[in-house]
Amino acid sequence: MTRIGIIGAGAAAAAAAWAIDTQTEATITVVEKSGGLCGRAATRRRGAVTYDYGANYLKAEDDRVVDLVTGTLDTEGLVDIGEPVYTFDGAGQVAEGRDADEHKWSYEQGLTQIAKRLFGRTAATVHRNTRATAIHRRGESWEVSAGEERFGPFDILLVNPPAPQTAALLADSTWDDPLREKLIDALGAVDFRTVWTAIVGYPFEIDRPYYALVNIDNEHAIGWIAREECKPGHVPDGESVLIIQASHDWSVTHYDDPPSENISRLAQMASEILDDERLATPEWSDWQGWRYAQPETGAPTDLLRAAEGHDLYCLGDWTVGTARLHGALRSGLETADRIRQSR
Ligand SMILES: Cc1cc2nc3c(=O)[nH]c(=O)nc-3n(C[C@H](O)[C@H](O)[C@H](O)COP(=O)(O)OP(=O)(O)OC[C@H]3O[C@@H](n4cnc5c(N)ncnc54)[C@H](O)[C@@H]3O)c2cc1C
Structure with a gap:
């Protein structure tokens, strides 16, 4: 069983979780900072009214x-x-x-159905209202801090937040590799x-x-x-x-x-x-x-692929240069493909 950790429950993470769950023997643990699923494809209800207020x-x-x-x-x-x-x-x-x-x-x-339906077809454990505050490399595995809580160890870690938030997480991480600084600079610069x-x-x-x-x-x-x-x-x-x-x-x-x-x-x-x-x-x-x-700008693919060599996968619209929901879903599916090919 491959132990998979995912930070964020956006559309990209939902598609990746679904594809990993169907293709690979894996346990999947998700931490999501908000109370809902699907991130920027967001829906609220007010009485009989339903509205999509993001995508x-x-x-x-x-x-x-x-x-x-x-x-x-x-x-x-x-x-x-x-x-x-x-x-x-x-x-x-x-x-x-x-x-x-x-x-x-x-x-x-509402649009949140996409992530709800995808996660609903997996055995993933989703911890809502849980904001990841740092990630840690311990030997060959990853751990995630969420305040006082610790999640992991994971064989593979997927990181779904927008690039600047992923850069902030990396800045608070313990990962002794020169790639960390390069990623922080490159992801922090995505507009x-x-x-x-x-x-x-x-x-x-x-x-x-x-x-x-x-x-x-x-x-x-x-x-x-x-x-x-x-x-x-x-x-x-x-x-x-x-x-x-x-x-x-x-x-x-x-x-x-x-x-x-x-x-x-x-x-x-x-x-x-x-x-x-x-x-x-x-x-x-x-x-x-x-x-x-x-x-509005993309992240350097060579650095993202280099991180994957350390079992750290960034995913989301900004990783594929398509600022749209279909781009995010596609990035989740392709991330699962690369994980499968790497095992
Ligand atoms: C106002 C607006 C209008 C849009 N209109 C359209 C449209 O009409 N059509 C279209 O196709 N696209 C549209 N988009 C773009 C679309 O919403 C995104 O491309 C897509 O939803 C991105 O999905 P994602 O999975 O890449 O990232 P996100 O949806 O951002 O998912 C990231 C997840 O990570 C979580 N997270 C962040 N930090 C942490 C942390 N530290 N710990 C734990 N969890 C964390 C977030 O809460 C979120 O759930 C719009 C976006 C916005 C904001």
Whole structure:
């Protein structure tokens, strides 16, 4: 039995855990800092409303991931958003324009279903609300500290957090190898887009021909507005929910401002773009700051592969240069392939 440890329970980790569990004789132990699964593909519920407040949907851009989601996993509740994505510019002018993605998938119960369904098919032990604080090399094995708790020993350690958080973990690790410093520098230098997100709900329907609006010239404080009611099962009839994602610059500038002020500003701007003044005053709201929303640069593959020679596997969207959910899932599947080939 190979003892596998995984830090983080994002989509990449879930895909890797599923593939390892089906391909290899292994025990799998996961530590996840939050109370949920699927990381940045995140879902919340509020009464009868369900909303995806991180990733909006899964694209059908990777055949292996499409097979996984439509062929291997249960497709019950898998929904495809039919309406197109329109555009808007810095002046808030809306236009038809962006090519529609072939599929825009979520689940009636939200995107977190992907990780829930993948982990649900494994015998992995998942420790939620458990933040890894350091990793340690002991002879040929790895251990993980989470405050006072220790997990391991593991023959193989997978590390799923965004690159800067993985760099911070390595900085607090005991691993006497020159590769550690190189990885800390390279992973700490991976740039991420920051996105401050407001979620706003209304007790009336909004009639529009599009699912979402994307800013195409990077000249607006808002980057994306999506209508969650276009996902079947997410919003009861007679209500509307907008997911408003601020641009990187706006998000960085206002990241620590009072959330109520940010929500008001973003709702006001969204009301102007959608040309409906009722949208400036939502009935309810929620928010999330994503400091590390989407990687904009990649990490050096040679260093990541060198770490794998020490049974340390980094995985996630930033390791494959695809800042998308399908990229994260693909990275998990490919990580499991390399582990299998290495044994
Ligand atoms: C606002 C936003 C909008 C997006 N829109 C889309 C979209 O529409 N379509 C799309 O395809 N993609 C979208 N993405 C990108 C997509 O969400 C990511 O590419 C994908 O979810 C990344 O998965 P991952 O497994 O690589 O990493 P993550 O989801 O970040 O998983 C890492 C996990 O590690 C955990 N963790 C971190 N540190 C520790 C620690 N010290 N100890 C234990 N656990 C830890 C985290 O809690 C998390 O669960 C969006 C992302 C954001 C934020």
